[in-house]
Amino acid sequence: MIDLDSLTSSGQPLAFFFDLDGTLAELQPRPEQVFIPAETLAALEQLARHHGVAVVSGRPLAEIDGFTAPLRLAAAGVHGAEWRDPQGKTHRVTLDAEMLAQVGARLEAALAEHPDLLLERKSVAFALHYRQAPDKEALVRELAEGIAADHPEFKLQPGKCVFELKPAAASKGEAIARFLELEPFAGCLPVFLGDDRTDEEGFAVVNARGGLTVKVGEGETVAKTRLPSVQAVALWLQQLSRDLAPHYKQGD
Ligand SMILES: [Mg+2]
Structure with a gap:
């Protein structure tokens, strides 16, 4: 299980990165049938009030926004080939x-x-x-x-x-590294949850910065810890938003 105390003991602020399919949302027979449960969205919204939170997905940005609406988080789509910076500006790799x-x-x-x-x-x-x-x-x-x-x-x-x-140049690792150079992610200890092979490059970047990496489900991984399922991620997120609440200043 993930030890929250060890995460917060350094006093370094936390920033959170989440894969979408298979992490925040259950996989479905067809990609358009996928959805993020309301409780998970509520926990993300709570978390994003006090921390950098970004979705890092293989999906296009427009789809990510559709899944999190009305919440609009910082996000990288198409495995990092599209991304919206924390100021809301969208960047895209272009191909012929x-x-x-x-x-x-x-x-x-x-x-x-x-x-x-x-x-x-x-x-x-x-x-x-x-x-x-x-x-x-x-x-x-x-x-x-x-x-x-x-x-x-x-x-x-x-x-x-x-x-x-x-695009050959795009990776989730590169996307996370880019976010970590910008406010409100800069200087934070990164936490990244993902379930699939494209997430391994993200895990490597977060491990290199001493952050916490969580592989959802089974399979080979460089992540430091695991959660067994999407449902376990949802419960962890809800618990996290409750447990972190006393760490925030009153009135925040
Ligand atoms: Mg996934």
Whole structure:
């Protein structure tokens, strides 16, 4: 279990980073069916009153905002390729539009015979979901590897029943490092919770800064500790917002 006292004993303020799918929200058969429970949103809102809080997700920023509405947190989307800084300004990695159109057409053609595979187009990334057809993992992997080999602008990012082609320069680790240079994150001890392979780069950055890393669920990880499930994250968040309350100055 996560020891709150060891987190707060240094007196260093805390900043929190959360993955979305599989961490704040249960995975669902289709990505559009995912939602963040109301209790979790309430705890995030409470936490964000006193701490830097950012969502760091593979989803586009617009989707992240949809999930947290009416709350609008600092966020990095598409594995760090899009991000909104704490002042509210949005930044995006750009890729050649013609190349993106060609890759999109190639993926669409390859998936035309497989209605059980889902192609998700993001601003500068593609996600190939095979949750409905787990037996097609090898086929999807080969397709994604072929595109990554032909287009070095992309990096292959495997996830849970998904292969993503994301901009090579983008990573969750880089996104977290960028936030930690800016108020209200600068000088804080980072805490990062995530469940999937894309989160490992974030864990590495947070570990290097002496922060707390939490892997949600099973699987190999460099995270220092674990929570077993999305539900356990929700309960931990609610407990955290209660336990931290006495640490705030009165009137805050
Ligand atoms: Mg996730």
